[in-house]
Amino acid sequence: MRIEVVGLGKAGLPLAAIIADSGFEVIGLDISKERVEQINNGKNPFSDEPGLDDLIKKYGGRRIKATTDIQMAAKETNVHIILVPLFLNSENQPDFRYIDEAVMGLLTGIKKNDIVVIETTLPVGTIEDRIKPKIENAGWRVGQDVFLAYSPERLMSGFAISRFKEFPKIIAGVDEESSSRASEVYRKFIPRLYLVSNTRTAEMIKISEGVYRDVNIALANELFKLCEKDGIKYNEVRQFANHEFCHLHQAGLGVGGHCIPVYPNFLIQKNKEGTPLIQLSRKINDGMVKYWIETIKNDLKKLKKQNVTICINGLTYRPGVKELYHSRSLELVKQLKALGFDVYAWDSLLSKEEIESLGIKYKKPEECEYVFGEFLIKTG
Ligand SMILES: NC(=O)c1ccc[n+]([C@@H]2O[C@H](COP(=O)([O-])OP(=O)(O)OC[C@H]3O[C@@H](n4cnc5c(N)ncnc54)[C@H](O)[C@@H]3O)[C@@H](O)[C@H]2O)c1
Structure with missing residues (x-):
């Protein structure tokens, strides 16, 4: 059995590595x-993924052959x-371009008895109503000639290998x-299926x-904002409120990345009437940038100084993960710039050149008069 993994990104490459490590040949x-060249040379493109370096060094170009x-x-x-990936278009509708192309x-090459498994997170009904008909239109009888299954990827960047x-x-x-054929294959490399x-x-x-995470x-x-108004520390509330049946999440600048802010839209777009809580949660989370801008403005008033240099400490959507999609810190920089503030950024994962290529001025936190760090709000 030889296994093809289509899409060697932050999710696909660790999966390919795990499959190879279980003894299978992977294309x-x-x-x-x-x-493709990087992987075939044994070089891991995602240095922030613990354990992946060794696996790519061992299998890249050997048991994992990358190709275009x-x-x-x-x-x-x-x-x-x-x-x-499956992103949203400008109307917040799922953009199926990449999955359709894949x-x-x-x-162009599948054969009788082949098994197709999709792992990309999809709106409900995509496998039955979109993917299956495409395979059938190519002349295959799904369930008899070719077998089709869905196994959504649940890893978290930075923990990919251990999660698998x-x-x-x-x-x-x-x-x-x-179901039977796909799960028989997956059991060979996924221990808890x-x-x-x-x-x-x-x-x-x-x-x-x-x-669940977004809501x-x-x-x-919302609780954080209420606590701030009353001079209460939300993190202390959270620490002592949480128990077996209460799990207050961290507050912050909103939600970034291409998972949590994207998936609620899969439900919202199909059922506007039936998703008031989910829609409101999206609005509250995306509204946090405006909330923090007001907080920053109030802090700056207290400094009683003109043209204060502001450093946004941390641009990636999450600490330790070099990913900027829907980063709320980037949005904060954009909005502060538009308001005429002298704003700079710094990030432990991004070089000066990478930050400047985003059209953002680079300065270290210690070189600025006011420092905003989302990750500091969460932990501090
Ligand atoms: N990264 C995560 O933390 C994570 C977690 C859970 C689930 N996922 C799922 O994995 C999907 C992919 O995420 P990712 O983080 O790996 O994305 P990514 O952007 O890191 O990688 C996607 C890769 O797919 C390649 N690609 C795009 N279209 C292709 C095609 N037609 N044929 C071959 N390759 C193609 C791109 O070149 C890129 O290398 C997400 O949409 C999500 O559904 C990701």
Whole structure:
């Protein structure tokens, strides 16, 4: 059995490494020539992912062969796992471009008895209503010639390898035979695998996790604002309020990254009437940038000084993860700049050149008169 992993990103590459480490030959497909070359040279593009360096050094170009050749990758393998991104378009609707391209790519080379497993987080119904018809339109009988399943990726950047080894993973096929064949393969490299009723349930399980986080972060942000008004320390409240049935989240600048702020929209866009809490939570979390701008303005008034240099300490959406998608700190910099403030940024994961390439001035926190650090709010 040879396994294809389509999309060698922050999620796909650790998966390819885990599969290789379980003894299987992997062909990794990516559209980025640079990434493919790096991996084949044994170099890990994600140095912030513990444990991945060793695995890529060991298997890159050997048991994991990376390629940009779509047809060859599909022809030479019999299990095809897709883990490409799914973003939102400007109307907050899911943009299926990458996943559609990846599925159409597979269809240039798949064979009878091949198994296709999608891992990208998807809106409910995508496997049955979008992916399955594409495979059938290419002439394959799903469940008889080709088998289709869904197993959403649940890793967290920075913990990818350990999550694959320890975290429960779910899987579901579009029919009994697909469930059975796909889970038989996955059990060979995922130790804690659970078969759930159907692909719609599996899609909803993954989205629900993201929505739970978003709603609870919104609650934390609201409680934080109320505490601030009353001179109460939210972190102290949180520390002593939390117990088995109460799990107050951290408050902050909102929610970034391409997971938690994205997935609630999968439900909202399909059911505007039925998602008031989910919609409000999105609004509260995205509104935190404005809240902090008001706080910063009030702090600056107290300094009684003109043209104060402000440093935003930390631009990535989460500490330790070099990812800027929907970063609230970037939005904060943008809005402060638009208001005419003298704003700079610093980040332990980004070089001066990388920060300047974002159109942002670079200065270290100690070189500025006022420092804002989202991660300091969370912990301090
Ligand atoms: N990163 C995470 O923490 C995380 C966690 C859970 C789930 N996920 C899931 O994984 C998906 C991918 O996330 P990521 O962080 O790996 O993204 P990423 O941007 O790091 O990587 C995506 C990779 O896919 C490649 N790609 C895009 N279209 C392709 C195609 N048609 N064929 C081959 N390669 C293609 C890109 O070149 C890139 O290397 C997310 O959308 C999400 O559903 C990610």
